[in-house]
Amino acid sequence: MKIIHELSSYTTNKIAAGEVITEPLHVVKELLENSVDAGATKVDIQIKDNGLKSISVADNGHGIYLDDAKALFLRHATSKLKDDSDLYSISTMGFRGEALASIAAISKVDVSSRQSSEMQGFSMTQYGSKLLQLKSINRQVGTTVEVTDLFYNTPVRERFLKEQHRLRQHIADFLENFAFSHPFIKVRASLDDKVVLRTLGDGRLDHLIYEISGEAILKKLIPFDFSIQDIQFKGYLSDISLSFATTKEMRLFVNNRIISYPLIKEELLRAYEGLLPKRRFPYVLLMMQTDPSKVDVNRHPRKAEVKFSDEKDIVTYLKDNIRDVLRGKPMMVEQSISEPKVNQVLTTYEPLNVEKETPITYENLIEANSVISEIKLDDYLPEVKSQSILEEREALFDNFKVDHFIESLQYIGQVFHSFLLYEHEDKLYLLDQHAAHEKILFERFLESFENKSLQTQMLLVPITLKSHASEDALKPLASMGFELDQFGDKELIIRGIPHLFSEDEALTFLEIFLEEDRESLDLSAIITRSCKAAIKANDRLLPIEASTLLDQLKVLKDPYTCPHGRPIFIYFTRGELERRFAR
Numbered sequence: 001m002k003i004i005h006e007l008s009s010y011t012t013n014k015i016a017a018g019e020v021i022t023e024p025l026h027v028v029k030e031l032l033e034n035s036v037d038a039g040a041t042k043v044d045i046q047i048k049d050n051g052l053k054s055i056s057v058a059d060n061g062h063g064i065y066l067d068d069a070k071a072l073f074l075r076h077a078t079s080k081l082k083d084d085s086d087l088y089s090i091s092t093m094g095f096r097g098e099a100l101a102s103i104a105a106i107s108k109v110d111v112s113s114r115q116s117s118e119m120q121g122f123s124m125t126q127y128g129s130k131l132l133q134l135k136s137i138n139r140q141v142g143t144t145v146e147v148t149d150l151f152y153n154t155p156v157r158e159r160f161l162k163e164q165h166r167l168r169q170h171i172a173d174f175l176e177n178f179a180f181s182h183p184f185i186k187v188r189a190s191l192d193d194k195v196v197l198r199t200l201g202d203g204r205l206d207h208l209i210y211e212i213s214g215e216a217i218l219k220k221l222i223p224f225d226f227s228i229q230d231i232q233f234k235g236y237l238s239d240i241s242l243s244f245a246t247t248k249e250m251r252l253f254v255n256n257r258i259i260s261y262p263l264i265k266e267e268l269l270r271a272y273e274g275l276l277p278k279r280r281f282p283y284v285l286l287m288m289q290t291d292p293s294k295v296d297v298n299r300h301p302r303k304a305e306v307k308f309s310d311e312k313d314i315v316t317y318l319k320d321n322i323r324d325v326l327r328g329k330p331m332m333v334e335q336s337i338s339e340p341k342v343n344q345v346l347t348t349y350e351p352l353n354v355e356k357e358t359p360i361t362y363e364n365l366i367e368a369n370s371v372i373s374e375i376k377l378d379d380y381l382p383e384v385k386s387q388s389i390l391e392e393r394e395a396l397f398d399n400f401k402v403d404h405f406i407e408s409l410q411y412i413g414q415v416f417h418s419f420l421l422y423e424h425e426d427k428l429y430l431l432d433q434h435a436a437h438e439k440i441l442f443e444r445f446l447e448s449f450e451n452k453s454l455q456t457q458m459l460l461v462p463i464t465l466k467s468h469a470s471e472d473a474l475k476p477l478a479s480m481g482f483e484l485d486q487f488g489d490k491e492l493i494i495r496g497i498p499h500l501f502s503e504d505e506a507l508t509f510l511e512i513f514l515e516e517d518r519e520s521l522d523l524s525a526i527i528t529r530s531c532k533a534a535i536k537a538n539d540r541l542l543p544i545e546a547s548t549l550l551d552q553l554k555v556l557k558d559p560y561t562c563p564h565g566r567p568i569f570i571y572f573t574r575g576e577l578e579r580r581f582a583r
Ligand code: ADP
Pocket: 030, 034, 035, 038, 059, 061, 062, 063, 064, 072, 077, 078, 079, 080, 094, 095, 096, 097, 098, 099, 100, 101, 143
């Protein structure tokens, strides 16, 4: 008896389809990759019913020879690889020659194409394993592939019909990433006849962001471009006034492919540490370009995971560079943190809308203050608005990039026991002394904690605090420089506190720590809250104290925003003041 037999090509293709094409998105992806491989500079994508009805991709690539038409749907038929030696120098996206064969096994495929050196094109229809028609036609150079009735002969179709929302989301995400990966391809995509994506293909990242993420987001992004060890890092990142609930808006690309690189993502998030509210994530578009030999690619069906050869050094520099970029624009802070809105740029001017009767030491300011509340801030905006976004950004960049900026500030005085005034070049700066103090405590504490260099100062007289905290819950405190004993199950005896804190500050810290929800212990949030609590309002500062504050601020990693992400400095230009006086 003989039971082993060769499977028909139809069956093997169908099996392969089960591996290559597990949802409509994969068809979109394969078709687009073929267009890219064909050198297209323009692609038009039309998808109906999330790909279950039809997927059509038209490109202006080099097209297909009529003589190759019949081989299109053969498994392992490709124009991209001749023999195994080519395997090591592949630059195209596809090369296995199984996509079209697999797709045709589970759908109806119409291909029409004209090769750039041929006068006529062809059109053909393949349904399952059958070639239904092949004829020559007149058409422009390029290729159009239309896939209909996807999965018609497979059991998964039923399931997909119920998951339309998920399919749509996958397709939409992929299309965005595709557009970002190919800045020089003009992409147009529509879902159920509605255009969802349109890019210019002019290679400009800012135009891509404008088209894909929108103007409101673009306005809050800072451009960067630097190199570390032959790797170019280029892109945009959000300033601290823009954040999201997930890391979905953080996109990393290596050599124009979307990739996942957890270590780099982590490092980026670290650069934002203390700048964004708790559990919020930035917008990052990071394009990395390097010699392919410097990256290890671990291909994953969805997203390649890559690794640079000298990863460790690169990652450290990356974080520092990103921090610098973020510091470059510290004062453009808006009050609204989560919802991006255009034209709110000047909300930071609010502190000047003060009550008239408050005593002010600074005469010029008294004059200014008495008229300000009647003038709409919008009146001062036109100049800024008319500038292009990039110019605006560069101007701000120039202003604050300099690290010795703080040193060049000239102290004028204190107002309301809350704000310190400084002059520098043609600007009047106001520093929020409480935000500054809070930030100083915060950074110092966090840093000592991270470096495990928190020393304990013993108290002369131990303090007793009421607490029901378990021994486990108290454990982290020891590593923070606290020395304590539990007394019974209601009392806590504090014998030593971190040397950075005064007694008052330490107690506030402890109270907040003990209140926090143990399940989600978020150290930086606790530190933020306790540092805030440790600051006393309305402190009169002597000039020498004011200058000490500035000295302390100067050495911080980020002296421009408080741990809650609010600005520490704001400024007015001479021009703005003059306009308010109607000069
Ligand atoms: P692969 O891309 O791995 O070679 P496919 O099954 O995706 O395999 O495509 C088979 C062949 O069909 C390709 O090698 C290419 O020659 C041709 N082809 C497919 N789509 C296009 C297109 N849009 N433009 C030009 N040629 C194409």
